[in-house]
Amino acid sequence: MDYGLTETQQEIVSLARQIAVKKVKPVREHYDKTEEFPWPVVEEFRKADLFGLYLPEQYGGLGGGCFELSLAFEEISKACGGIAMPLGTSSLGSLPILLFGSAEQRERFLPDLASGKKLGAFNITEPEAGSDATATKATALKDGDHYVLNGIKNFCSTGKEADVYVVFASTNPARGPRGISAFVVEKGAPGFSFGKKEEKMGIRANPTYELVFKDCRVPAANLLYKEGYGLFVAQGTFDMSRPGIGAQALGIAQGALDETLAYVRVRKQFGQAISSFQAIGHMLADCATQIEAGRALLYATARAMDAAMKPAIELALKERLPVYDAMRKLKTRRWTKESAMVKVFCSDTAMKVTTDCVQMCGGIGYMRDFPVEKFMRDAKVTQIYEGANQIQRNEISMMMIKEAASQGGEG
Amino acid sequence: MPLNLLVCVKGTVSSTSGALRPEGQPLSPSPLDEYAVEEALRLKERVPGSKTAALSLGTPASEEPLRSVLSLGVESAVLLCDEAFAGGDPVSSAYLLSLAVRKLSAAAPVQLVLCGKKTNDGESGQVGPALAAWLGWPSACAVRKVVEVSETSLTVERALEGGVETLALSFPAVLTLTKEINEPRLPSLKGKMAARKAQIPRWGASDLGADAALYGKSAATSVVKTAPVPPRAGGVSIPGNTPEEKARALAEKLKEMKLL
Numbered sequence: 001m002d003y004g005l006t007e008t009q010q011e012i013v014s015l016a017r018q019i020a021v022k023k024v025k026p027v028r029e030h031y032d033k034t035e036e037f038p039w040p041v042v043e044e045f046r047k048a049d050l051f052g053l054y055l056p057e058q059y060g061g062l063g064g065g066c067f068e069l070s071l072a073f074e075e076i077s078k079a080c081g082g083i084a085m086p087l088g089t090s091s092l093g094s095l096p097i098l099l100f101g102s103a104e105q106r107e108r109f110l111p112d113l114a115s116g117k118k119l120g121a122f123n124i125t126e127p128e129a130g131s132d133a134t135a136t137k138a139t140a141l142k143d144g145d146h147y148v149l150n151g152i153k154n155f156c157s158t159g160k161e162a163d164v165y166v167v168f169a170s171t172n173p174a175r176g177p178r179g180i181s182a183f184v185v186e187k188g189a190p191g192f193s194f195g196k197k198e199e200k201m202g203i204r205a206n207p208t209y210e211l212v213f214k215d216c217r218v219p220a221a222n223l224l225y226k227e228g229y230g231l232f233v234a235q236g237t238f239d240m241s242r243p244g245i246g247a248q249a250l251g252i253a254q255g256a257l258d259e260t261l262a263y264v265r266v267r268k269q270f271g272q273a274i275s276s277f278q279a280i281g282h283m284l285a286d287c288a289t290q291i292e293a294g295r296a297l298l299y300a301t302a303r304a305m306d307a308a309m310k311p312a313i314e315l316a317l318k319e320r321l322p323v324y325d326a327m328r329k330l331k332t333r334r335w336t337k338e339s340a341m342v343k344v345f346c347s348d349t350a351m352k353v354t355t356d357c358v359q360m361c362g363g364i365g366y367m368r369d370f371p372v373e374k375f376m377r378d379a380k381v382t383q384i385y386e387g388a389n390q391i392q393r394n395e396i397s398m399m400m401i402k403e404a405a406s407q408g409g410e411g
Numbered sequence: 412m413p414l415n416l417l418v419c420v421k422g423t424v425s426s427t428s429g430a431l432r433p434e435g436q437p438l439s440p441s442p443l444d445e446y447a448v449e450e451a452l453r454l455k456e457r458v459p460g461s462k463t464a465a466l467s468l469g470t471p472a473s474e475e476p477l478r479s480v481l482s483l484g485v486e487s488a489v490l491l492c493d494e495a496f497a498g499g500d501p502v503s504s505a506y507l508l509s510l511a512v513r514k515l516s517a518a519a520p521v522q523l524v525l526c527g528k529k530t531n532d533g534e535s536g537q538v539g540p541a542l543a544a545w546l547g548w549p550s551a552c553a554v555r556k557v558v559e560v561s562e563t564s565l566t567v568e569r570a571l572e573g574g575v576e577t578l579a580l581s582f583p584a585v586l587t588l589t590k591e592i593n594e595p596r597l598p599s600l601k602g603k604m605a606a607r608k609a610q611i612p613r614w615g616a617s618d619l620g621a622d623a624a625l626y627g628k629s630a631a632t633s634v635v636k637t638a639p640v641p642p643r644a645g646g647v648s649i650p651g652n653t654p655e656e657k658a659r660a661l662a663e664k665l666k667e668m669k670l671l
């Protein structure tokens with residue numbers, strides 16, 4: 001399908017595809033097996049400028065938006081959704097700074113994140129605060145010009161390898177959800193260490209770590225936006241980052257389908273290629289149709305969101321405001337519903353497609369020698385992280401009800 | 412002392428394009444030329460302050476391959492382009508390239524010219540050494556490693572059939588390279604964007620002050636005489652229906668010839 005990409009967007013796709021084919025595909029099995037961090041490939045992403053796709057040129061980025069990030073994330077994920085992860089996690093670390101940081105904070109942190117010299121990460125989850133972020137227990141109590149962080153965050157993607165962590169802790173436990181705040185914590189901050197590394201089903205090329213804070217002193221200048229705005233920071237970030245998960249999911253689905261199509265055309269049973277059986281043909285058709293539907297939803301949403309965000313980002317840079325304030329000034333709409341739809345649809349599609357791909361390939365599809373089972377393992381997490389799909393559906397329906405109510409509907 | 416490094420790049424139709432007719436197909440750098448570009452960039456990194464430039468002889472369509480070279484980090488490029496250049500042979504191509512090398516050297520002396528060992532279309536492998544001959548510079552062909560580089564010379568290794576030769580060359584010099592030498596890098600997006608905007612000057616016959624007798628159709632190789640290799644005498648077929656029969660017949664034949 002021709003989505004009318006600009007010349008720059010076509011170049012992003014073509015370069016990301018070259019990296020996927022030449023640098024990612026040959027090593028994906030190795031990193032899946034060893035669970036090592038794929039530094040040589042991350043270096044390729046860095047040299048190609050992929051970390052700055054969505055960041056303003058003023059900070060050394062390429063001035064694109066979440067559409068450009070999605071294009072690259074999708075292409076790399078066609079080869080390996082796990083190795084592609086740092087593109088996503090670094091955006092999760094950068095976006096809260098771009099959207100909620102002050103001009104000074106943007107200048108301090110974004111250039112190194114845009115160049116890929118530093119990797120970003122994001123950690124809101126805690127052992128007892130998963131879907132329910134309001135249950136955050138970690139604390140950040142003010143002490144002079146510092147906050148003192150205590151507590152455990154977990155399931156942090158690209159943990160230990162990243163340099164810049166956006167973490168959430170309560171500055172005022174008495175206020176419950178309204179006491180939660182977001183901070184930028186740099187690797188090496190005293191009292192900040194890494195705990196358990198998880199052993200995972202999929203995306204094994206990306207480390208998932210526990211972050212441990214023991215009287216960790218963080219400068220007050222690292223507070224993002226204002227005290228008590230943590231959950232706004234998280235939601236505002238997710239609005240823009242969830243399409244990226246959609247892109248990763250679609251890439252995984254497409255990668256699995258490409259391998260499967262090649263296999264079913266050569267695999268012979270009952271004296272003919274198995275692709276000639278209608279049962280297989282229809283499954284192929286459904287997989288391709290669902291992927292294309294997801295892609296159309298992803299691209300349309302990402303483009304509309306980028307176009308809507310652009311004036312707010314420009315105003316924020318010009319007047320040295322947080323982007324969030326510029327959004328409020330310009331009454332920029334929120335994208336919670338649409339970005340949740342993208343995330344749900346693309347990740348459910350990825351799980352269905354990869355499961356069907358294993359089925360179409362039969363026994364060999366289940367074996368580690370063949371890449372398709374890995375796509376199925378990698379797909380699963382896209383239905384879980386950045387908000388489980390049940391939570392996305394809660395958000396979508398909640399927004400629907402809100403919208404209906406604001407339009408004066410009944411009920 | 413920093414070096415001025417020049418890479419010769421020919422735009423050709425990719426052999427994986429599947430195109431049967433080359434006309435009108437987009438051009439990309441001939442594959443081995445990509446190794447020459449990579450080596451020039453590596454030498455630039457080895458000798459701080461050095462500069463790289465690319466040179467191509469071709470039609471206006473050769474601008475694209477030059478842009479792709481610029482997107483990798485080569486700083487400038489020149490396209491030798493003139494309708495009168497058409498129809499030449501490797502020696503006349505080398506003549507035109509040599510004039511451009513001299514013209515560039517007049518502004519800033521070029522120490523080293525790097526070429527691919529051969530292109531994926533003509534495959535003559537003659538342009539590099541012929542360029543060195545026109546320039547009167549030392550050259551080494553089929554280089555697979557640059558062992559050492561100094562301000563005035565370099566030491567290279569080249570693959571021979573069944574051996575390796577190490578050569579020292581003093582600057583200025585010409586090298587042609589094989590694909591064992593390195594692994595070409597991928598471009599960066601910023602590089603691609605800058606390359607899209609880059610100005611690529613075009614030099615024609617008059618810019619080069621070229622002698623019309625030495626390029627284009629009039630200078631092309633003409634076939635004076637062909638001396639085909641004499642056909643081989645027919646062989647002997649060994650009769651027999653089974654491998655055993657054939658083996659027996661073969662053994663007898665060999666005995667007859669006193670080879671067994």
Ligand SMILES: Cc1cc2nc3c(=O)[nH]c(=O)nc-3n(C[C@H](O)[C@H](O)[C@H](O)COP(=O)(O)OP(=O)(O)OC[C@H]3O[C@@H](n4cnc5c(N)ncnc54)[C@H](O)[C@@H]3O)c2cc1C
Binds near residue numbers: 208381
């Ligand atoms: C590989 C991996 C990487 C991750 N990386 C990060 C990271 O980098 N940073 C980070 O902060 N977090 C990360 N996470 C955490 C992830 O975001 C959470 O796992 C996710 O939000 C779900 O939370 P939970 O695991 O606690 O599940 P729970 O909240 O315990 O949910 C369990 C089940 O109950 C359902 N459920 C819960 N509440 C409701 C409800 N109200 N309505 C309906 N259903 C509900 C859920 O949908 C789910 O099916 C990662 C997780 C994984 C697996």
